[in-house]
Amino acid sequence: xxxxxxxxxxxxxxxxxxxxxxxxxxxxxxxxxxxxxxxxxxxxxxxxxxxxxxxxxxxxxxxxxxxxxxxxxxxxxxxxxxxxxxxxxxxxxxxxxxxxxxxxxxxxxxxxxxxxxxxxxxxxxxxxxxxxxxxxxxxxxxxxxxxxxxxxxxxxxxxxxxxxxxxxxxxxxxxxxxxxxxxxxxxxxxxxxxxxxxxxxxxxxxxxxxxxxxxxxxxxxxxxxxxxxxxxxxxxxxxxxxxxxxxxxxxxxxxxxxxxxxxxxxxxxxxxxxxxxxxxxxxxxxxxxxxxxxxxxxxxxxxxxxxxxxxxxxxxxxxxxxxxxxxxxxxxxxxxxxxxxxxxxxxxxxxxxxxxxxxxxxxxxxxxxxxxxxxxxxxxxxxxxxxxxxxxxxxxxxxxxxxxxxxxxxxxxxxxxxxxxxxxxxxxxxxxxxxxxxxxxxxxxxxxxxxxxxxxxxxxxxxxxxxxxxxxxxxxxxxxxxxxxxxxxxxxxxxxxxxxxxx
Amino acid sequence: xxxxxxxxxxxxxxxxxxxxxxxxxxxxxxxxxxxxxxxxxxxxxxxxxxxxxxxxxxxxxxxxxxxxxxxxxxxxxxxxxxxxxxxxxxxxxxxxxxxxxxxxxxxxxxxxxxxxxxxxxxxxxxxxxxxxxxxxxxxxxxxxxxxxxxxxxxxxxxxxxxxxxxxxxxxxxxxxxxxxxxxxxxxxxxxxxxxxxxxxxxxxxxxxxx
Numbered sequence: 001x002x003x004x005x006x007x008x009x010x011x012x013x014x015x016x017x018x019x020x021x022x023x024x025x026x027x028x029x030x031x032x033x034x035x036x037x038x039x040x041x042x043x044x045x046x047x048x049x050x051x052x053x054x055x056x057x058x059x060x061x062x063x064x065x066x067x068x069x070x071x072x073x074x075x076x077x078x079x080x081x082x083x084x085x086x087x088x089x090x091x092x093x094x095x096x097x098x099x100x101x102x103x104x105x106x107x108x109x110x111x112x113x114x115x116x117x118x119x120x121x122x123x124x125x126x127x128x129x130x131x132x133x134x135x136x137x138x139x140x141x142x143x144x145x146x147x148x149x150x151x152x153x154x155x156x157x158x159x160x161x162x163x164x165x166x167x168x169x170x171x172x173x174x175x176x177x178x179x180x181x182x183x184x185x186x187x188x189x190x191x192x193x194x195x196x197x198x199x200x201x202x203x204x205x206x207x208x209x210x211x212x213x214x215x216x217x218x219x220x221x222x223x224x225x226x227x228x229x230x231x232x233x234x235x236x237x238x239x240x241x242x243x244x245x246x247x248x249x250x251x252x253x254x255x256x257x258x259x260x261x262x263x264x265x266x267x268x269x270x271x272x273x274x275x276x277x278x279x280x281x282x283x284x285x286x287x288x289x290x291x292x293x294x295x296x297x298x299x300x301x302x303x304x305x306x307x308x309x310x311x312x313x314x315x316x317x318x319x320x321x322x323x324x325x326x327x328x329x330x331x332x333x334x335x336x337x338x339x340x341x342x343x344x345x346x347x348x349x350x351x352x353x354x355x356x357x358x359x360x361x362x363x364x365x366x367x368x369x370x371x372x373x374x375x376x377x378x379x380x381x382x383x384x385x386x387x388x389x390x391x392x393x394x395x396x397x398x399x400x401x402x403x404x405x406x407x408x409x410x411x412x413x414x415x416x417x418x419x420x421x422x423x424x425x426x427x428x429x430x431x432x433x434x435x436x437x438x439x440x441x442x443x444x445x446x447x448x449x450x451x452x453x454x455x456x457x458x459x460x461x462x463x464x465x466x467x468x469x470x471x472x473x474x475x476x477x478x479x480x481x482x483x484x485x486x487x488x489x490x491x492x493x494x495x496x497x498x499x500x501x502x503x
Numbered sequence: 504x505x506x507x508x509x510x511x512x513x514x515x516x517x518x519x520x521x522x523x524x525x526x527x528x529x530x531x532x533x534x535x536x537x538x539x540x541x542x543x544x545x546x547x548x549x550x551x552x553x554x555x556x557x558x559x560x561x562x563x564x565x566x567x568x569x570x571x572x573x574x575x576x577x578x579x580x581x582x583x584x585x586x587x588x589x590x591x592x593x594x595x596x597x598x599x600x601x602x603x604x605x606x607x608x609x610x611x612x613x614x615x616x617x618x619x620x621x622x623x624x625x626x627x628x629x630x631x632x633x634x635x636x637x638x639x640x641x642x643x644x645x646x647x648x649x650x651x652x653x654x655x656x657x658x659x660x661x662x663x664x665x666x667x668x669x670x671x672x673x674x675x676x677x678x679x680x681x682x683x684x685x686x687x688x689x690x691x692x693x694x695x696x697x698x699x700x701x702x703x704x705x706x707x708x709x710x711x712x713x
Contacts, residue, residue: 048567441561450562450634457631 039351040327040344046417047444049285049292051302054413057340057384058329058365060350061377062105066092069108071099074373079141079178080359080366083132088361090368090375091130091140096123098130098140103361105377112138117149117156129178129190129248141176141189148176148189148201160187163199163207180248180256182274188256190245197276198245198258211276212258214242247310247357249319255279257311257319265289265305269321269332283336284445290323290330306330314360316392322367327352329365329378333391337418340387342378343367350376363388383412390422399426421445428452433459512537516544519613523654527661530613531606538605541612545584548615549577551622560629563637584611590680591659594673600663610658614651621647 042056066074075094082088086103100110114123129141138151147161163174175192182188187201188211197213218226218240226234247259256272268289271280282288290306306323308330313319317334327345332338344351353371360366363385365378380388386409393402403426406419413419421443427436428448433456440449515535518526530536553573556566588607595602602610625643632640660670 048569050567050569446562446634453562454633457633 038342039346039348040342042340042342044338044340044416045285045292046415047285052415054340054416055383056342056381057331057387058342058378058380061364061379063349063372064101064105064375064377065373066099069099069101069106071108071111074099074368074375076370077368077373077375078128078356078370079130080357080368080375081130081132082359082361082366083136084134086361088359088366088375089130089132089138091127093126093128093143094373096125096127098124098127098138105375112151112154115149115151115154115156117159122156129176131180131248133181134183139179139181139187141179143175143177146174146176148179148187158205160189160201160205163201165207165209167196167210168207178245178248180250182250182254182256183252184254184274188248188250190248190258193244195242195244197242198248198256198272212245212256212270212272212278213276214245214260214270216240216242246308247322249311249313251313257313259308259311259321261307261309262289263305265291265293268306268308269311269319281334281336283332283338287338288321288332288336290321290328291326302326309356310358312358312360312365314365314388316388316395318388318391318395320358320360320365322355322358324355327355329358329367333418334395339391339418340384350378352376383409386412387416390419394422399429402426417443419443421448424448424452431455507537507539511535512540516540516613516616519654519658520616520650523657524661527610527613527658530609531602531662536606536609536613538608538612541609544612544615544619545580546577548619548622549580551619551626552580553577555622555626558630559626560632560640562632562634563629563640584615586681586684587611587677590677590684591673594676594680595663598663598669598673598676600665600673602659602662606662607659610655610662614655614658617650617654618644618647621650 038056038059041053042058043051043053046052066072072095074090074092076092077090078093079091080088087109088101088103088105090099090101092099096113098112099108100112101107102109112124114121116122124140124142125144126142127140128143129139131139133139136152137157139148140151141148145161147159149156149160150158160176161174163172173192176189177192178190180188185203186208187205189199189201191199197210200208200211202208222240226237229237243260243262245258245260249257251257254274257269258272259269262268266287266289267280267282269280270278273279280288290308291302291304293303293305304325306321306328307325308321309324310322311319312322314331318331318339320329320331322329323343327343328341329343330338330341343355345353347353352367352369354369355367356370357368358365363380367376367378368374369376386405390402390405390409393399393405399422403423406422409416409419410423420439424436424439424441424443424445425448427433427439428451430436433452436452437449437456440452512535515526515529516537519530526535553571553576556564556571556576557568557573559566588604588611591607591611592602592604594600595607621643625640625647628643629637629640656667656670656674659665659674660667663670663673665673
């Protein structure tokens with residue numbers, strides 16, 4: 001009996017050992033899987049405006065607080081810009097300084113605290129915006145000093161302050177928040193409480209005028225109520241003022257991307273041409289405002305319009321928007337199609353508490369958080385990389401090459417409508433109408449599907465027109481013959497009858 | 504059974520399409536109508552409606568296939584037409600209408616015939632058209648709906664022996680009556696629900712105690 005017990009015990013020990021080894025070997029796998037998952041939802045909206053979850057296009061990379069760089073913690077950072085040499089400029093608002101990081105984000109190139117202002121030493125006061133031109137001139141929106149200054153080699157080369165113009169009024173308080181400069185040297189400034197639009201300044205710093213004004217739209221219903229209400233009610237009611245711009249970026253062609261807060265959640269970004277007209281393409285669903293306002297309890301994490309506070313031009317016509325309400329980053333292509341959404345609020349690394357600014361550094365996305373006081377980086381995954389690549393190929397007009405990339409995207413996410421539509425369009429160009437129809441239908445591209453369908457229909461008609469016409473002709477002839485024969489027979493029967501009668 | 508689906512009655516049903524006034528007159532005063540045929544009409548329309556939503560061509564179909572609930576859509580046709588019949592009957596009773604309930608049901612059912620006949624072919628055609636030709640499909644549907652509306656109006660006029668103006672007024676009043684009916688039924692349902700909840704809580708109370 002004892003022996004039996006012993007063997008059984010031995011058996012259990014062996015099993016336990018084997019199991020432990022097994023688990024130990026499996027655990028690292030599990031851990032790796034956990035690291036792959038991201039602390040936020042990644043999704044897109046499909047044609048029917050329902051949420052489709054996707055693989056993560058971007059995963060959190062590093063979080064940089066400034067301490068690791070040896071320059072002390074960031075304090076309420078509000079502005080970020082990536083220069084043409086991929087160095088990163090951060091407006092460290094609370095510390096009254098501009099940080100310049102090397103492109104690897106590991107070393108500090110420069111900390112600008114003081115500078116030479118026409119012979120005297122000067123400093124910033126809560127600078128909120130920073131921008132660097134191609135020749136290395138740094139433009140800073142020096143918010144509390146109420147000026148925009150351009151620095152080159154530690155010296156002030158241009159100051160924009162206290163702009164004078166009739167439309168600005170006598171006691172205009174110029175509080176610059178964001179600044180950007182186009183290739184022609186025009187300076188674009190978002191100023192606090194400036195509802196008329198973005199302020200533009202010439203090369204010498206003189207005020208030119210407003211740019212990209214957002215017009216107020218009053219619905220018929222609101223107009224009706226305003227007509228009914230009394231003077232006092234109108235005074236107490238909601239003001240119909242245009243929304244203000246929140247963030248700026250400029251693309252190499254000189255088009256200004258300006259984000260704004262849209263209460264309807266429809267259009268939260270504008271692409272302004274040199275004349276200040278919005279030339280943004282809005283995609284098939286006319287929606288470039290972040291989350292599509294969904295209502296109902298099941299979608300509460302997504303309902304309500306996004307609060308877009310910054311925009312970053314990503315290259316190849318792509319741009320990303322940063323939502324401060326739910327901490328999401330929305331990326332669109334040049335046609336206004338939503339590519340992917342990532343990011344979220346939370347306490348984990350790689351999530352936001354109060355996002356303030358966004359910038360793109362090659363394939364990386366950089367964002368600032370004013371409560372965490374950190375710079376958060378997002379690294380692209382294979383999925384994100386493939387989409388970026390395909391969009392770049394399409395933007396360059398290379399649809400045929402894009403097809404291969406779209407095929408790979410589909411392998412990772414077969415519900416991606418843009419990929420299906422892209423492949424369908426390429427087949428359409430190649431004349432493969434039937435395949436084009438299949439993919440365009442999956443991609444919900446009705447216009448191009450219609451074209452493919454028409455070609456396919458024509459082909460079928462052309463191929464078969466011969467026998468269709470022959471068959472039609474034969475049927476008609478047969479009918480006529482039968483009719484004539486029947487008539488004759490009837491006639492002959494009558495004749496016979498007549499004969500019979502006669503007889 | 505023979506009586507309801509006789510050749511004569513079927514002929515009168517289709518006769519409504521070409522000679523609505525005469526046919527509705529015969530239906531009312533010579534009992535040429537058939538309630539089962541009217542119900543079949545509505546059933547066909549209900550089925551074809553859902554079929555249209557699912558199978559209409561990709562180029563013209565603006566319905567999310569995931570949002571289609573066939574049973575609910577089909578039964579809603581019967582509920583709506585039922586409400587219309589009850590509402591119209593209630594109003595016309597007070598407004599010297601000569602039509603009986605069965606005439607109203609027959610009119611409501613037979614009037615659906617044009618759109619029922621057009622919806623099937625229109626769905627078929629929609630699968631063979633491009634976006635530029637979508638107008639053909641839309642015009643077909645508009646014709647069907649307009650024809651149905653005209654038939655309904657003429658039917659109500661004829662069976663109640665009304666003038667056009669009076670028929671229009673009764674239709675408006677019918678609409679209001681339907682609203683009241685819906686309101687009251689929602690109220691009653693809510694009340695019943697609360698009564699049920701009351702007794703159910705008593706039941707659970709007793710169950711947990713003993």
